[in-house]
Amino acid sequence: MRILVVGAGALGGYFGACLARAGRDVDFLVRPARAELLRARGLRVRDLDGGVESTPVSVVTADRLGADYDLVLLAVKSYGLEAAIKDLSPAVGPRTAVVPFLNGMRHVDALVERFGADRVYGGVGLVQTRLGAEGEVERVGDLAELVYGPLSDTPVQPLERVHAALDGAGFAATPAPAIRQRMWEKWVFLATLGACTCLMRGTIGPVNRAPGGAEFTSAMTDEAVAIATASGFPPGEEFLRWARSVISDTTAANSTTLYWDLTHGNPVEADHIIGDLVHRARDLGVPAPLFSLARTHLSVYAAALAADA
Incomplete structure (x- = not known):
């Protein structure tokens, strides 16, 4: 199965490198500057002990893309989605499955509208990585899992074949x-942890230890659960026990890439992760004052960042 990985950042770079090392037929769709770097140095992954492994990879730019891929793994930031869809479109043929690993749900509508539900999967990427200053992928935790499934009852690539391409x-x-x-469950967790840490400008342990912090994080969790439930996807009990235990922790330094980007002067995925949740809450008549506040907070940051660009 021919695989195209769109994006060689923290998520796409890590999982794509794993697939390449496992001998899968993988190309990376990247911008020209990133392509030049990867051709010269390979895709570098720094492990938890500080060691760096460089994997030679095949790269392609949008102007040289053809429709001969069976599987497209989409791993870009949400604010790059529109450009990514334009770039990857030539790679999508009648038997191509597109599997996105973006956060939230808004990207699903855009992909289904462009390619059709039978060619789009849903996906959840769970990995503790970030992109280093020199373009290397840095692991910061052990978690590394891809979860995926078709959105249609008649996918052009059956789940068994997609699984065989990614497994092992x-x-x-x-x-x-x-x-x-x-x-939806990942969205509930990520949005809640991201909103709590971004609003309070601290990791979750100090937030919960602060006066009123535990009540704040609990109320934020309740809002996210209410929105998901009204949308038809109530989180499962086992998931909720785990999520609440993480979000109420008083000792851990847990945060999200949303918080990391905010505190490091980077663009943030505020509209996709927080804003879309607020829009859905309003459409469904679900009160979401804390998420609305988080959206305003991140919007002010994004506007200031754009003004300085």
Whole structure:
């Protein structure tokens, strides 16, 4: 199966490197500057002990793309989605499955509108990585799992074949027929942890230790659960126990890439992760004052960042 990985950042770079090392037929769709770097140095992954492994990879730019791929793994930031869809479109043929690993749900509508539900999967990427100053992928935790499943009852690539292409490559590969439920649960967790830490400008332990912090994080969790439930995807009890335990922790330094980007002067995925949740809450008549506040806070930051660009 021919695989195209769109994006060689923290998520796409890590999982794509794993697939390449496992001998899968993988190309990376990247910008010209990134392509030049990867051709010269390979795709570099720094492990938890500080060691760096460089994997030679095949790269392609949008102007040289053809429709001869069976599987497209989309791993870009949400604010790059529109450009990514334009770039990858020539690679999508009648038997191509597109599997996105973006956060939230808004990207699903855009992909289905462009390619059709039978060619789009849902996906959840779980990995603790970030992109280093020199373009290397840095692991900051052990978690590494891809979860995926078709959105249609008649996918152009059956789940068994997609699973065979991703399984056994050095990370957990999990087929999930009920993929929308998994996507919503990750969204609830990520949005809540991200909003809590971004609003309070601190990792979750100090937030919960502050006066009123525990009540704040609990109320934020309740809002996210209410929105998901009203949308038809109530989080499961086991997931909720785990999520609440993480979000209420008083000792851990847990945060999200949303918080990392905010505190390091980078663009943030505020509209996709927080803003879309607020829009859905308003459409459904679900009160979400804390998420609305987080959206305003991140919007002010994004506007200031744009003004300085």
